[in-house]
Amino acid sequence: MNKLIRISLLVFIFTLLTYAQKSETDLLRNQVKFPLGASVNADMLLINKLYHYVANKEFNSITAENHMKMYRIHPEQNRYDFSKADSIVDFALKNGKRIHGHTLVWFDGTAEWLKNFKGTDMEFSNEVKKHIQTVMKHYKGKVTSWDVVNEYLSQNGDSVRDCIFSRRMGKEYMAQCFLWAHEADPKAILIYNEYGMEWSEKKLQAMKSIAFDFLKRKIPIHGLGVQFHVKTFDKEEQIVRTLTELSKTGLKIHISELDVMVNGHNQPNAVYTDSLKQLQTEKFMLIFNAYRKQVPAKQQYGITFWNIADNDTWLRKVYKINEWPLLFDDNYIRKPAYYKVLEKVKSY
């Protein structure tokens, strides 16, 4: 056995022993009154035993981090590839977890073939409809909810985002997508997912207005997804306000992509100091507390973390940032922040 395998095995056994000592009441997911989720990667579930173990033990709602995005699931006009997404769905169903679908229409998740589509605008719209309905019908009865459209607004929220969908289908494209989604699976919970309301009041108000407008026009929307890729220096007041204001719509509120960045200014030599750990813990506690207090129980769709552990955070992979934004460390062990949140939640 080579050294690396021996070390991995020891870490795995150590983590299992750590877990074995914990009772079910020490699981955060059992102490909150809403589903606790994480986004996962199909390959990691397959190859990394610790990852698989923690995903299964700690969370009861699962989102596919990337494998349901159009560029993965529908890579060519006449070819769908459900294999990886199916394996995530199988994992979730086998272990009794809710599945949240992410995401049907997203400018940054679009397949190249659609970006370069040469047909008319009407033909483009038909392709979008076909995509939404094919994917939703494939997962009908398995996937409970969908981010129908992700990141509809521009960066600072002053307009609809200029993207292939708004250019080809008009600014009203989101309403159309919700109608098609509802037609494909009338039982699915349909969500509009967005980021940045924790630092932009304008974006928060724009999201809220869209939700009220959809409700008025009877567009079938059932929930709002608040990504919350939060930074330690984001203002407490605006985080709380985001949840308060959006709850006024009466729609389900999903904190859909939670992480708390400690290196928000992307310093190349950043160190995970005790004071940053403290600030991060406080932010996590604030968010869990605000979710309980500001969002009425029947609107609490859940809190989903974006990735499982610091080891697999998207921030390291995609932006190559030194980050430690989650409740599990590089060895998939619970961080002190986990226990602080647990303590807080137990005290309610």
Ligand code: G3I
């Ligand atoms: O799988 C390939 C690998 O084969 C290749 O060697 C490597 C080289 O760059 O790229 C790998 O793919 C990357 C993939 O993540 C897996 O790590 C893509 O380039 C990269 O673009 C992709 O980024 C994802 C991003 O969305 C864009 O789809 C992130 O993992 C994912 O965490 C991120 O998630 C988004 C949410 O969907 C929406 N909200 C924001 C959030 C963070 O950006």
